[in-house]
Amino acid sequence: MIQGISNEAFILGCSAIGAGLAMIAGIGPGIGQGYAAGKAAEGVGRQPEAQGDIIKTMILGQAVAETTGIYGLVIAIILLFVRPLLGAL
């Protein structure tokens, strides 16, 4: 069935599938950030005097957590636009 497909087309198709799979990594940090923000809001409600410390610590933690989503996005963009696997032909 795949006899009529050229090597380039096959690699590009597989790269597109890989890019789609890599984008799944973007979902995790979103859920994590929402969950952490909810817990921080609970913490502020319980201890309003520690609000500044809670927010700053949360922001630093979430800035680092967000990077995992960017990793997936970077892989997807490289697979789609730089097409490194075509060089293996």
Add this chain to the structure above:
Amino acid sequence: MSLLENTFKTILKRVVIINLILIGISFFVFREPKQYVYGIVFGSTINVLNFRLMSITLAKSTQMNPKSIMGYVMGNYIIRYIIYGVVLIIAAKADYINLFTTILGFFMVKLVIISDTFIDLILKKK
């Protein structure tokens, strides 16, 4: 100085210092460093702006009703993710911006935060 004392200004200052060091190195390493310099500046500027956007969002979210926080934070995260995606596509398509230095610029804030933690640990041990 710990990052928690004055978060945004400290991070901005350190990102600028690291950028200047990397730009200086790229002038020595590459024959035509223009595209690499543009990439670093473009990537790190977007990263710092997105970090600012995130801090505003999260500071606001702690004042909200706990039920609506999840949707608000996730919506803002998706907006930031789209901004990152657009910037990466521009860097991949445009010849005058290097994609890989743009990606390096995207991890500047993370680099500053993690290195600060390590420096604090080392200084406390001494």
